[in-house]
Amino acid sequence: MALLLAGLLSVSLAQAQTHTEEQASGETPVTESFSAQQFGDRAPQQLPFDTEKVFVGAEFLNLYTGPGRGYVIDQVVEYGEPLWLLKRRTDWVKVMTRTGKMGWAKIADLDAVYGAAGEQVVVPAPGVDNARDRGVRFGFTYGDFEGANSLGISLGYRFTGNISAELRAAQTIGAYSDSQTYQVALLHKPFPDWRLSPYFMLGTGINITSPNATIVATEDRQDTTMLSGIGVTTNLSRRFALRAEVANHYLLTSRENNQEIVEWKLGFDVFM
Amino acid sequence: METGLRRIHVTLAGLLLAASAPFANIACAQGDETIDEIISPDLERREIREAEIDSEDFEFTVYWGGIMSVEDFGSNRMIGGSLAYHINEDFFMEAAYAQTELGESSYERLSGSAPLLTEDERDLSLYNLSLAWNFLPGEIFILDRWALNSNLYLIGGIGNTSFADEEYFTYNVGVGVRMLTKDWLTLRFDVRDHIFEHEIFGEPVTTNNLSAQLGVSIYF
Numbered sequence: 001m002a003l004l005l006a007g008l009l010s011v012s013l014a015q016a017q018t019h020t021e022e023q024a025s026g027e028t029p030v031t032e033s034f035s036a037q038q039f040g041d042r043a044p045q046q047l048p049f050d051t052e053k054v055f056v057g058a059e060f061l062n063l064y065t066g067p068g069r070g071y072v073i074d075q076v077v078e079y080g081e082p083l084w085l086l087k088r089r090t091d092w093v094k095v096m097t098r099t100g101k102m103g104w105a106k107i108a109d110l111d112a113v114y115g116a117a118g119e120q121v122v123v124p125a126p127g128v129d130n131a132r133d134r135g136v137r138f139g140f141t142y143g144d145f146e147g148a149n150s151l152g153i154s155l156g157y158r159f160t161g162n163i164s165a166e167l168r169a170a171q172t173i174g175a176y177s178d179s180q181t182y183q184v185a186l187l188h189k190p191f192p193d194w195r196l197s198p199y200f201m202l203g204t205g206i207n208i209t210s211p212n213a214t215i216v217a218t219e220d221r222q223d224t225t226m227l228s229g230i231g232v233t234t235n236l237s238r239r240f241a242l243r244a245e246v247a248n249h250y251l252l253t254s255r256e257n258n259q260e261i262v263e264w265k266l267g268f269d270v271f272m
Numbered sequence: 273m274e275t276g277l278r279r280i281h282v283t284l285a286g287l288l289l290a291a292s293a294p295f296a297n298i299a300c301a302q303g304d305e306t307i308d309e310i311i312s313p314d315l316e317r318r319e320i321r322e323a324e325i326d327s328e329d330f331e332f333t334v335y336w337g338g339i340m341s342v343e344d345f346g347s348n349r350m351i352g353g354s355l356a357y358h359i360n361e362d363f364f365m366e367a368a369y370a371q372t373e374l375g376e377s378s379y380e381r382l383s384g385s386a387p388l389l390t391e392d393e394r395d396l397s398l399y400n401l402s403l404a405w406n407f408l409p410g411e412i413f414i415l416d417r418w419a420l421n422s423n424l425y426l427i428g429g430i431g432n433t434s435f436a437d438e439e440y441f442t443y444n445v446g447v448g449v450r451m452l453t454k455d456w457l458t459l460r461f462d463v464r465d466h467i468f469e470h471e472i473f474g475e476p477v478t479t480n481n482l483s484a485q486l487g488v489s490i491y492f
Contacts, residue, residue, distance in 0.1 A: 066421035068421075070409025070410045071410075071411070085325050087328055088325050088328070089327065089328045090329060092361065115321060118319075119320065121323050122323065124323070138357070140365060140429075149430070151431060151432065171432055212438065237360075239359050268403070270359050
Protein backbone atom coordinates (compact mmCIF):
# COMPACT_ATOMS: atom_id res chain seq x y z
CA MET A 1 0.00 0.00 0.00
CA ALA A 2 2.76 2.41 1.04
CA LEU A 3 4.65 1.47 -2.09
CA LEU A 4 1.62 2.26 -4.18
CA LEU A 5 1.24 5.64 -2.50
CA ALA A 6 4.92 6.43 -3.02
CA GLY A 7 4.58 5.44 -6.67
CA LEU A 8 1.55 7.64 -7.15
CA LEU A 9 3.28 10.55 -5.46
CA SER A 10 6.38 10.29 -7.64
CA VAL A 11 4.29 10.14 -10.80
CA SER A 12 2.28 13.17 -9.80
CA LEU A 13 5.49 15.02 -8.87
CA ALA A 14 6.91 14.30 -12.30
CA GLN A 15 3.66 15.44 -13.83
CA ALA A 16 3.77 18.66 -11.88
CA GLN A 17 7.33 19.32 -12.97
CA THR A 18 6.63 18.86 -16.66
CA HIS A 19 3.54 20.96 -16.20
CA THR A 20 5.49 23.92 -14.82
CA GLU A 21 8.12 23.56 -17.51
CA GLU A 22 5.47 23.66 -20.19
CA GLN A 23 3.96 26.73 -18.61
CA ALA A 24 7.30 28.48 -18.55
CA SER A 25 8.06 27.71 -22.17
CA GLY A 26 4.60 28.94 -23.17
CA GLU A 27 5.31 32.27 -21.50
CA THR A 28 8.81 32.93 -22.79
CA PRO A 29 9.10 36.69 -23.05
CA VAL A 30 9.62 38.00 -26.55
CA THR A 31 13.02 39.38 -25.54
CA GLU A 32 14.23 35.80 -24.93
CA SER A 33 12.50 34.25 -27.89
CA PHE A 34 14.49 32.53 -30.61
CA SER A 35 13.83 35.26 -33.14
CA ALA A 36 14.89 38.03 -30.72
CA GLN A 37 18.16 36.27 -29.90
CA GLN A 38 18.84 35.51 -33.51
CA PHE A 39 19.41 39.20 -34.23
CA GLY A 40 21.81 39.56 -31.31
CA ASP A 41 22.98 42.92 -30.05
CA ARG A 42 23.70 44.34 -33.45
CA ALA A 43 22.42 47.87 -33.98
CA PRO A 44 22.24 49.85 -37.22
CA GLN A 45 25.23 52.13 -37.72
CA GLN A 46 23.24 55.26 -38.50
CA LEU A 47 21.24 54.99 -35.29
CA PRO A 48 20.71 58.43 -33.74
CA PHE A 49 21.96 59.04 -30.23
CA ASP A 50 19.68 58.33 -27.29
CA THR A 51 16.99 56.20 -28.85
CA GLU A 52 15.08 53.48 -27.14
CA LYS A 53 15.30 49.84 -28.21
CA VAL A 54 12.21 47.67 -28.05
CA PHE A 55 11.17 44.25 -29.32
CA VAL A 56 8.07 43.59 -31.39
CA GLY A 57 5.74 41.28 -29.51
CA ALA A 58 2.97 41.21 -32.08
CA GLU A 59 3.05 38.75 -34.95
CA PHE A 60 3.99 41.53 -37.32
CA LEU A 61 4.03 45.30 -37.50
CA ASN A 62 3.38 47.36 -40.61
CA LEU A 63 5.68 50.30 -41.26
CA TYR A 64 4.40 53.15 -43.42
CA THR A 65 6.48 55.66 -45.39
CA GLY A 66 4.75 58.56 -43.62
CA PRO A 67 2.70 59.36 -40.54
CA GLY A 68 -0.75 58.71 -41.98
CA ARG A 69 -3.03 56.00 -43.26
CA GLY A 70 -2.76 57.34 -46.79
CA TYR A 71 0.91 56.51 -47.13
CA VAL A 72 2.41 53.30 -48.41
CA ILE A 73 3.29 50.31 -46.22
CA ASP A 74 6.76 49.44 -47.50
CA GLN A 75 8.13 47.24 -44.71
CA VAL A 76 6.93 44.73 -42.20
CA VAL A 77 8.80 43.74 -39.05
CA GLU A 78 8.15 40.40 -37.41
CA TYR A 79 7.77 39.01 -33.92
CA GLY A 80 10.99 39.30 -31.94
CA GLU A 81 12.68 41.85 -34.17
CA PRO A 82 14.30 44.81 -32.45
CA LEU A 83 13.11 48.34 -33.20
CA TRP A 84 14.42 51.74 -32.17
CA LEU A 85 11.87 54.46 -31.37
CA LEU A 86 12.90 57.77 -32.91
CA LYS A 87 10.06 60.25 -32.49
CA ARG A 88 6.33 60.68 -32.36
CA ARG A 89 4.02 62.79 -34.48
CA THR A 90 0.30 62.81 -33.67
CA ASP A 91 -0.64 59.13 -33.35
CA TRP A 92 2.40 57.78 -35.20
CA VAL A 93 5.92 56.82 -34.20
CA LYS A 94 8.96 56.89 -36.42
CA VAL A 95 11.10 53.80 -35.92
CA MET A 96 14.36 52.36 -37.22
CA THR A 97 14.67 48.67 -37.95
CA ARG A 98 17.74 46.47 -37.40
CA THR A 99 18.79 47.02 -41.02
CA GLY A 100 18.75 50.78 -40.54
CA LYS A 101 15.58 51.41 -42.51
CA MET A 102 13.07 53.88 -41.18
CA GLY A 103 9.32 53.85 -41.20
CA TRP A 104 6.28 55.01 -39.30
CA ALA A 105 4.16 52.79 -37.07
CA LYS A 106 0.70 53.55 -35.79
CA ILE A 107 0.64 53.87 -32.00
CA ALA A 108 -2.47 51.69 -31.92
CA ASP A 109 -0.43 48.91 -33.59
CA LEU A 110 2.45 49.36 -31.14
CA ASP A 111 0.48 47.90 -28.25
CA ALA A 112 2.77 44.87 -27.91
CA VAL A 113 6.34 46.11 -27.73
CA TYR A 114 8.70 45.14 -24.93
CA GLY A 115 11.83 46.62 -23.45
CA ALA A 116 15.11 44.77 -23.00
CA ALA A 117 14.10 43.58 -19.52
CA GLY A 118 10.87 42.14 -20.84
CA GLU A 119 8.68 44.94 -19.54
CA GLN A 120 5.92 46.22 -21.76
CA VAL A 121 6.58 49.62 -23.29
CA VAL A 122 3.82 52.01 -24.24
CA VAL A 123 4.25 55.13 -26.31
CA PRO A 124 2.45 57.99 -24.61
CA ALA A 125 0.02 59.77 -26.91
CA PRO A 126 -1.47 63.17 -26.09
CA GLY A 127 -5.09 63.52 -25.15
CA VAL A 128 -7.32 62.42 -22.30
CA ASP A 129 -8.82 58.99 -21.84
CA ASN A 130 -10.88 59.93 -18.89
CA ALA A 131 -13.04 62.96 -18.19
CA ARG A 132 -11.21 63.22 -14.87
CA ASP A 133 -7.65 63.25 -16.21
CA ARG A 134 -5.56 66.32 -15.57
CA GLY A 135 -4.12 68.19 -18.45
CA VAL A 136 -3.61 71.22 -20.61
CA ARG A 137 -6.02 72.24 -23.32
CA PHE A 138 -5.87 74.87 -26.00
CA GLY A 139 -8.79 76.27 -27.92
CA PHE A 140 -10.06 78.66 -30.57
CA THR A 141 -13.41 80.41 -30.27
CA TYR A 142 -15.73 82.47 -32.39
CA GLY A 143 -18.22 84.72 -30.68
CA ASP A 144 -20.92 87.28 -30.92
CA PHE A 145 -20.05 90.12 -28.55
CA GLU A 146 -23.32 92.03 -28.52
CA GLY A 147 -23.47 92.32 -32.29
CA ALA A 148 -19.74 92.49 -32.84
CA ASN A 149 -17.72 89.50 -34.03
CA SER A 150 -15.05 88.14 -31.76
CA LEU A 151 -12.24 85.68 -32.21
CA GLY A 152 -10.51 84.24 -29.24
CA ILE A 153 -7.99 81.80 -27.90
CA SER A 154 -7.96 80.04 -24.57
CA LEU A 155 -5.44 78.05 -22.61
CA GLY A 156 -6.84 75.87 -19.89
CA TYR A 157 -5.57 73.53 -17.22
CA ARG A 158 -7.73 70.92 -15.53
CA PHE A 159 -6.86 70.33 -11.89
CA THR A 160 -9.53 67.73 -11.22
CA GLY A 161 -12.46 66.38 -13.17
CA ASN A 162 -14.54 69.28 -11.90
CA ILE A 163 -12.26 72.28 -11.61
CA SER A 164 -10.19 73.95 -14.29
CA ALA A 165 -8.63 77.36 -14.84
CA GLU A 166 -8.41 79.26 -18.06
CA LEU A 167 -6.54 82.16 -19.60
CA ARG A 168 -8.57 83.78 -22.36
CA ALA A 169 -7.84 86.48 -24.90
CA ALA A 170 -10.17 87.77 -27.55
CA GLN A 171 -10.31 90.42 -30.23
CA THR A 172 -13.70 91.89 -30.98
CA ILE A 173 -14.45 93.80 -34.14
CA GLY A 174 -17.65 95.78 -34.27
CA ALA A 175 -19.26 98.46 -36.37
CA TYR A 176 -18.65 101.22 -33.84
CA SER A 177 -15.76 99.98 -31.78
CA ASP A 178 -13.18 97.27 -31.49
CA SER A 179 -12.02 95.78 -28.26
CA GLN A 180 -9.54 93.39 -26.80
CA THR A 181 -10.37 91.32 -23.76
CA TYR A 182 -7.99 89.44 -21.50
CA GLN A 183 -9.40 87.28 -18.76
CA VAL A 184 -8.56 84.67 -16.20
CA ALA A 185 -11.42 82.38 -15.25
CA LEU A 186 -12.25 79.43 -13.07
CA LEU A 187 -14.55 76.76 -14.47
CA HIS A 188 -16.59 74.24 -12.57
CA LYS A 189 -18.01 71.15 -14.24
CA PRO A 190 -20.44 69.40 -11.91
CA PHE A 191 -20.88 66.37 -14.17
CA PRO A 192 -17.63 65.74 -16.05
CA ASP A 193 -18.73 62.26 -17.18
CA TRP A 194 -21.82 63.40 -19.00
CA ARG A 195 -21.75 63.31 -22.76
CA LEU A 196 -22.94 66.91 -22.85
CA SER A 197 -21.26 68.31 -19.79
CA PRO A 198 -22.36 71.71 -18.48
CA TYR A 199 -20.00 74.12 -16.75
CA PHE A 200 -20.14 77.33 -14.77
CA MET A 201 -17.55 80.02 -15.04
CA LEU A 202 -16.41 82.98 -12.95
CA GLY A 203 -13.57 85.26 -13.85
CA THR A 204 -12.09 88.66 -14.09
CA GLY A 205 -10.11 90.61 -16.63
CA ILE A 206 -9.73 93.79 -18.60
CA ASN A 207 -11.46 95.19 -21.66
CA ILE A 208 -9.62 97.62 -23.91
CA THR A 209 -12.12 99.36 -26.14
CA SER A 210 -11.15 101.57 -29.05
CA PRO A 211 -14.04 103.32 -30.77
CA ASN A 212 -13.76 103.54 -34.54
CA ALA A 213 -12.12 106.86 -35.31
CA THR A 214 -14.25 107.59 -38.34
CA ILE A 215 -17.52 107.45 -36.44
CA VAL A 216 -16.97 108.52 -32.87
CA ALA A 217 -13.99 110.55 -31.82
CA THR A 218 -13.27 109.33 -28.31
CA GLU A 219 -10.23 107.91 -26.65
CA ASP A 220 -9.44 104.28 -25.99
CA ARG A 221 -10.56 103.17 -22.60
CA GLN A 222 -9.59 100.32 -20.37
CA ASP A 223 -12.06 98.80 -17.95
CA THR A 224 -11.89 96.03 -15.41
CA THR A 225 -14.50 93.38 -16.05
CA MET A 226 -16.22 90.71 -14.02
CA LEU A 227 -17.01 87.62 -15.98
CA SER A 228 -19.68 85.02 -15.32
CA GLY A 229 -21.03 82.45 -17.66
CA ILE A 230 -22.40 79.03 -18.36
CA GLY A 231 -21.53 76.65 -21.12
CA VAL A 232 -21.55 73.11 -22.32
CA THR A 233 -18.81 70.88 -23.74
CA THR A 234 -18.85 67.58 -25.52
CA ASN A 235 -15.83 65.39 -26.21
CA LEU A 236 -15.68 64.21 -29.81
CA SER A 237 -12.51 62.18 -29.31
CA ARG A 238 -9.74 61.90 -26.75
CA ARG A 239 -8.10 64.93 -28.36
CA PHE A 240 -10.99 67.14 -29.28
CA ALA A 241 -13.98 68.80 -27.61
CA LEU A 242 -16.60 71.23 -28.83
CA ARG A 243 -17.95 73.94 -26.57
CA ALA A 244 -20.67 76.54 -26.52
CA GLU A 245 -20.91 79.29 -23.97
CA VAL A 246 -22.84 82.37 -22.97
CA ALA A 247 -21.01 84.85 -20.78
CA ASN A 248 -21.87 88.09 -19.09
CA HIS A 249 -19.14 90.74 -19.07
CA TYR A 250 -19.75 93.33 -16.38
CA LEU A 251 -17.58 96.35 -17.16
CA LEU A 252 -16.65 98.48 -14.15
CA THR A 253 -16.34 101.74 -16.05
CA SER A 254 -15.18 105.13 -14.88
CA ARG A 255 -18.36 106.61 -16.32
CA GLU A 256 -21.60 107.02 -14.42
CA ASN A 257 -23.01 103.62 -15.24
CA ASN A 258 -21.38 100.26 -15.40
CA GLN A 259 -21.93 98.37 -18.61
CA GLU A 260 -23.07 94.82 -19.23
CA ILE A 261 -22.25 92.89 -22.36
CA VAL A 262 -23.57 89.44 -23.18
CA GLU A 263 -21.36 87.26 -25.35
CA TRP A 264 -22.23 84.01 -27.15
CA LYS A 265 -19.34 81.78 -28.06
CA LEU A 266 -18.72 78.66 -30.09
CA GLY A 267 -15.38 76.95 -30.13
CA PHE A 268 -13.29 73.87 -29.80
CA ASP A 269 -10.64 72.67 -27.36
CA VAL A 270 -7.72 70.40 -28.07
CA PHE A 271 -6.20 68.34 -25.28
CA MET A 272 -2.43 68.44 -25.44
CA MET B 273 -30.22 24.12 -23.58
CA GLU B 274 -29.66 25.21 -20.01
CA THR B 275 -29.29 21.71 -18.68
CA GLY B 276 -26.82 21.01 -21.46
CA LEU B 277 -24.72 23.99 -20.40
CA ARG B 278 -24.89 22.94 -16.79
CA ARG B 279 -23.73 19.48 -17.71
CA ILE B 280 -20.72 20.96 -19.46
CA HIS B 281 -19.95 23.05 -16.38
CA VAL B 282 -20.20 20.08 -14.10
CA THR B 283 -17.98 18.02 -16.35
CA LEU B 284 -15.43 20.83 -16.48
CA ALA B 285 -15.44 21.22 -12.72
CA GLY B 286 -15.01 17.48 -12.32
CA LEU B 287 -12.08 17.46 -14.69
CA LEU B 288 -10.45 20.36 -12.86
CA LEU B 289 -10.87 18.62 -9.52
CA ALA B 290 -9.37 15.44 -10.90
CA ALA B 291 -6.43 17.35 -12.33
CA SER B 292 -5.73 19.24 -9.12
CA ALA B 293 -5.97 16.19 -6.87
CA PRO B 294 -2.29 15.19 -7.18
CA PHE B 295 -1.17 18.78 -6.40
CA ALA B 296 -3.40 18.84 -3.36
CA ASN B 297 -1.62 15.72 -2.15
CA ILE B 298 1.76 17.43 -2.32
CA ALA B 299 0.50 20.54 -0.63
CA CYS B 300 -0.83 18.50 2.29
CA ALA B 301 2.45 16.68 2.57
CA GLN B 302 4.48 19.87 2.73
CA GLY B 303 2.56 21.58 5.52
CA ASP B 304 1.36 25.07 6.26
CA GLU B 305 4.07 27.11 4.55
CA THR B 306 2.94 26.09 1.13
CA ILE B 307 -0.61 27.12 1.85
CA ASP B 308 0.56 30.71 1.63
CA GLU B 309 2.15 29.97 -1.71
CA ILE B 310 -1.01 28.45 -3.01
CA ILE B 311 -3.18 31.28 -1.80
CA SER B 312 -0.96 34.14 -2.95
CA PRO B 313 -1.41 34.48 -6.71
CA ASP B 314 1.44 33.04 -8.70
CA LEU B 315 1.20 35.78 -11.31
CA GLU B 316 4.09 38.02 -12.17
CA ARG B 317 3.08 41.63 -11.98
CA ARG B 318 2.88 43.06 -15.47
CA GLU B 319 5.28 45.94 -15.78
CA ILE B 320 4.38 48.74 -18.12
CA ARG B 321 6.74 51.56 -18.85
CA GLU B 322 6.24 54.70 -20.92
CA ALA B 323 8.71 55.15 -23.75
CA GLU B 324 10.81 58.28 -23.60
CA ILE B 325 10.22 59.71 -26.99
CA ASP B 326 10.35 63.12 -28.55
CA SER B 327 7.24 64.53 -30.17
CA GLU B 328 6.93 66.69 -33.27
CA ASP B 329 3.40 68.03 -33.35
CA PHE B 330 4.13 71.67 -34.16
CA GLU B 331 4.80 73.03 -37.59
CA PHE B 332 6.31 76.45 -38.24
CA THR B 333 5.89 77.89 -41.71
CA VAL B 334 7.54 80.85 -43.40
CA TYR B 335 6.00 82.12 -46.59
CA TRP B 336 8.69 81.81 -49.17
CA GLY B 337 6.65 83.66 -51.71
CA GLY B 338 3.18 85.05 -51.43
CA ILE B 339 0.82 87.27 -53.33
CA MET B 340 -2.39 88.85 -52.15
CA SER B 341 -5.00 90.52 -54.22
CA VAL B 342 -7.11 93.03 -52.30
CA GLU B 343 -10.31 93.78 -54.14
CA ASP B 344 -10.08 97.18 -55.93
CA PHE B 345 -6.54 97.75 -54.65
CA GLY B 346 -4.51 95.46 -56.87
CA SER B 347 -2.17 92.59 -56.05
CA ASN B 348 0.99 92.83 -54.08
CA ARG B 349 3.65 90.68 -52.56
CA MET B 350 2.72 89.19 -49.21
CA ILE B 351 5.07 88.12 -46.43
CA GLY B 352 4.20 86.17 -43.34
CA GLY B 353 4.16 82.86 -41.60
CA SER B 354 2.14 80.50 -39.49
CA LEU B 355 2.32 78.16 -36.55
CA ALA B 356 0.30 74.96 -36.67
CA TYR B 357 -0.43 72.27 -34.13
CA HIS B 358 -1.26 68.84 -35.49
CA ILE B 359 -4.11 67.38 -33.48
CA ASN B 360 -4.07 64.03 -35.24
CA GLU B 361 -3.27 62.79 -38.71
CA ASP B 362 -6.50 64.30 -40.01
CA PHE B 363 -6.74 67.73 -38.40
CA PHE B 364 -4.50 70.62 -37.53
CA MET B 365 -5.11 74.06 -36.10
CA GLU B 366 -3.17 77.05 -37.24
CA ALA B 367 -2.50 80.69 -36.36
CA ALA B 368 -1.17 82.79 -39.22
CA TYR B 369 0.10 86.33 -39.69
CA ALA B 370 0.82 88.19 -42.92
CA GLN B 371 1.50 91.64 -44.28
CA THR B 372 1.03 93.20 -47.68
CA GLU B 373 0.49 96.60 -49.26
CA LEU B 374 -2.45 98.07 -51.10
CA GLY B 375 -2.03 99.54 -54.57
CA GLU B 376 -4.04 102.36 -56.07
CA SER B 377 -7.69 101.66 -56.69
CA SER B 378 -8.97 102.20 -60.21
CA TYR B 379 -11.13 105.04 -58.90
CA GLU B 380 -8.03 106.85 -57.69
CA ARG B 381 -6.24 106.29 -60.97
CA LEU B 382 -9.10 107.31 -63.24
CA SER B 383 -10.56 110.24 -61.35
CA GLY B 384 -7.23 111.95 -60.81
CA SER B 385 -8.48 113.27 -57.48
CA ALA B 386 -6.68 113.10 -54.17
CA PRO B 387 -5.81 109.54 -53.06
CA LEU B 388 -8.31 107.85 -50.74
CA LEU B 389 -5.65 106.48 -48.43
CA THR B 390 -2.31 107.74 -47.21
CA GLU B 391 0.83 105.67 -47.64
CA ASP B 392 0.62 104.38 -44.06
CA GLU B 393 -3.00 103.43 -44.49
CA ARG B 394 -2.02 101.21 -47.42
CA ASP B 395 -0.11 98.83 -45.17
CA LEU B 396 -2.29 95.82 -44.56
CA SER B 397 -1.74 93.24 -41.88
CA LEU B 398 -3.87 90.23 -41.09
CA TYR B 399 -3.97 87.37 -38.68
CA ASN B 400 -6.27 84.41 -38.38
CA LEU B 401 -7.05 81.24 -36.47
CA SER B 402 -8.03 78.29 -38.61
CA LEU B 403 -8.82 74.62 -38.51
CA ALA B 404 -7.78 72.35 -41.36
CA TRP B 405 -8.65 68.87 -42.50
CA ASN B 406 -6.06 66.74 -44.32
CA PHE B 407 -8.61 65.16 -46.56
CA LEU B 408 -6.54 63.62 -49.34
CA PRO B 409 -3.35 62.03 -48.04
CA GLY B 410 -1.25 60.23 -50.61
CA GLU B 411 1.74 60.49 -52.85
CA ILE B 412 2.80 62.93 -55.53
CA PHE B 413 5.07 61.60 -58.26
CA ILE B 414 7.52 63.92 -59.96
CA LEU B 415 8.95 62.30 -63.09
CA ASP B 416 10.40 58.87 -62.45
CA ARG B 417 12.63 59.96 -59.71
CA TRP B 418 10.66 61.31 -56.79
CA ALA B 419 7.65 60.05 -54.92
CA LEU B 420 6.75 62.55 -52.24
CA ASN B 421 4.27 61.95 -49.47
CA SER B 422 1.68 64.66 -49.58
CA ASN B 423 -1.71 65.72 -48.45
CA LEU B 424 -4.35 68.06 -49.68
CA TYR B 425 -6.09 70.04 -46.97
CA LEU B 426 -9.16 72.17 -46.64
CA ILE B 427 -8.76 75.07 -44.26
CA GLY B 428 -11.08 77.68 -42.83
CA GLY B 429 -11.20 80.10 -39.97
CA ILE B 430 -11.70 83.56 -38.65
CA GLY B 431 -9.38 86.47 -38.22
CA ASN B 432 -8.71 90.14 -38.35
CA THR B 433 -7.54 92.31 -41.23
CA SER B 434 -6.29 95.76 -40.47
CA PHE B 435 -5.65 98.61 -42.88
CA ALA B 436 -6.77 102.22 -43.34
CA ASP B 437 -6.79 102.62 -39.54
CA GLU B 438 -9.57 100.09 -39.24
CA GLU B 439 -9.99 96.50 -38.18
CA TYR B 440 -12.11 94.18 -40.29
CA PHE B 441 -13.41 90.88 -39.06
CA THR B 442 -12.38 88.36 -41.68
CA TYR B 443 -13.45 84.86 -42.58
CA ASN B 444 -11.01 82.75 -44.52
CA VAL B 445 -11.47 79.57 -46.53
CA GLY B 446 -8.97 77.83 -48.69
CA VAL B 447 -7.30 74.74 -49.93
CA GLY B 448 -3.67 73.75 -49.85
CA VAL B 449 -1.23 71.02 -50.62
CA ARG B 450 1.68 69.90 -48.48
CA MET B 451 4.61 67.86 -49.74
CA LEU B 452 6.88 66.16 -47.25
CA THR B 453 10.38 66.40 -48.62
CA LYS B 454 11.91 65.14 -45.39
CA ASP B 455 9.79 64.12 -42.49
CA TRP B 456 10.67 67.32 -40.64
CA LEU B 457 10.69 69.60 -43.68
CA THR B 458 7.72 70.21 -45.92
CA LEU B 459 6.74 72.43 -48.78
CA ARG B 460 3.30 73.99 -48.66
CA PHE B 461 1.27 75.82 -51.20
CA ASP B 462 -2.13 77.16 -50.37
CA VAL B 463 -4.75 79.51 -51.72
CA ARG B 464 -7.12 81.38 -49.45
CA ASP B 465 -10.07 83.63 -49.81
CA HIS B 466 -10.17 86.33 -47.12
CA ILE B 467 -13.69 87.67 -46.89
CA PHE B 468 -14.46 90.93 -45.11
CA GLU B 469 -16.70 93.93 -45.36
CA HIS B 470 -15.45 97.52 -45.63
CA GLU B 471 -16.89 100.98 -46.21
CA ILE B 472 -13.98 102.78 -47.80
CA PHE B 473 -16.03 103.72 -50.86
CA GLY B 474 -18.90 105.08 -48.81
CA GLU B 475 -21.17 102.10 -48.51
CA PRO B 476 -20.54 98.63 -47.07
CA VAL B 477 -19.26 96.06 -49.55
CA THR B 478 -18.27 92.46 -48.90
CA THR B 479 -14.99 91.75 -50.60
CA ASN B 480 -13.27 88.51 -51.56
CA ASN B 481 -9.53 88.89 -51.33
CA LEU B 482 -7.47 86.04 -52.66
CA SER B 483 -4.02 85.14 -51.52
CA ALA B 484 -1.67 82.43 -52.65
CA GLN B 485 1.40 81.51 -50.70
CA LEU B 486 4.22 79.07 -51.03
CA GLY B 487 5.67 78.15 -47.67
CA VAL B 488 8.51 76.13 -46.23
CA SER B 489 7.79 74.53 -42.91
CA ILE B 490 9.66 72.64 -40.28
CA TYR B 491 8.24 70.33 -37.66
CA PHE B 492 9.39 70.52 -34.09
